[in-house]
Amino acid sequence: MQLTTKGRYAVTAMLDLASNDSSRPVTLDMISQRQNISLSYLEQLFAKLRKASLVKSIRGPGGGYLLNVNPVDITLTEIIEAVDENIDLRRCHGSKNCLRGKQCLSHHLWCEVSDQIRGFLSSRNLQQVIDDYYTNQDIKVKLTV
């Protein structure tokens, strides 16, 4: 599977955008500084986020990026999949021919795990994560729902 720095960066950057959600565009340079992510790498990620219509861009001075959708309507799965991280653990990637044309012993298992992760990430939107941060950042243990 892929669920690594790339996806984390994308989510982090989107969180930054969402929490500085003024009417004014946010530059990648600001995000780069605030979140400690290389500018050029951000550019690559935002090219993909833009193609996925999650953000819109404004060029020129005073320009930058804005969310294209309300933070409540952007799930984490959307962000992660937008930057190419496919949440699929199966060896065969769905073709069901993992082992000599047959479905392997653990095929169904990896489907379930992938579904679980995808399901969880789909159940969370940007706004929730931000709200969570401000209400729970000092609470040490929180039970998983």
Next chain:
Amino acid sequence: MQLTTKGRYAVTAMLDLASNDSSRPVTLDMISQRQNISLSYLEQLFAKLRKASLVKSIRGPGGGYLLNVNPVDITLTEIIEAVDENIDLRRCHGSKNCLRGKQCLSHHLWCEVSDQIRGFLSSRNLQQVIDDYYTNQDIKVKLTV
């Protein structure tokens, strides 16, 4: 995160062991052929599985590997963590200093996701996966519990 071929191979090999669970040891050569995994790679994985006391080995002719524990008592998390795949998505890996000494916006989120995955994989044991395979392999869709 790490949740890739290495962990899959380990689980697959353990499933093979568990389903051919006779009193006779199973050689890595057999697993290699049946599951289409390189022998030397299996040797590396089984060295780790043995250190984690999940399997025991018998040397010499007629030797091979046996499960060290009942398949009902081996969770998938145990197997995956035994081969070094740590299910931890956090940039800081727990130190909570993701961003300039502070906990980043998404810290709590990645904790939750990691917990979800670990929780799910811990809830499944080897025997369940095998049983699932034989009862569900033709059923196209199965609702996630």
Next chain:
DNA sequence: AAATACCTGACTATTTTACTTGGTTACTAG
């Protein structure tokens, strides 16, 4: 004694990730 099969360590190829470089294009504030 010989065959079997585990065991070990080092080494290599491949892939992916994360990041860099060096530009071009669009826009706007002055």
Next chain:
DNA sequence: CTAGTAACCAAGTAAAATAGTCAGGTATTT
């Protein structure tokens, strides 16, 4: 209108991890 800003783009690279190989062992059994 022009200078500077910031998005956009393409290619290349460094580092790391993964997946696998190779060449030797060592222990056990037949």
